[in-house]
Amino acid sequence: MDTAPAAHAAALWVGLHLILLLVLSLLVVRQRQKHRVVLGDGDVAALTHAIRAFGNATEYVPAGLIAIAVLALAGAAPMVIHALGLMLLAGRISHAVGLSRSGGASLPRSAGVILTWLAYIVGAVALLFYAIP
Helix, strand or coil: CCCHHHHHHHHHHHHHHHHHHHHHHHHHHHHHHHHCCCCCCCCCHHHHHHHHHHHHHHHHHHHHHHHHHHHHHCCCCHHHHHHHHHHHHHHHHHHHHHHHHCCCCCHHHHHHHHHHHHHHHHHHHHHHHHHCC
């Protein structure tokens, strides 16, 4: 079984998610510098939102990337990996945009959660499918 196409697909999505995490981290640093807050959030709403956008992504992205990597190792069809990677990335970007604008409920946050959970469901089903020889 040639797993190279699946590995290339996985590499794309892992790389894009790493860039997302780096951007979200830089947004936290920018807010810290702007408001001169070294530790915590200094009761600055914009910094709190940036911290949570980054934190929430770091809570959800790793499990999604593990699913992508294991699917690649299992020889999953690249289209499955692309679908999973796109849903997860779109969900995390949407959620981060919504959270960075407001701490309350918003359409981007809700869409982000739904897309992330769909990515988890697709990933779980695909992993179970590829687990059966």
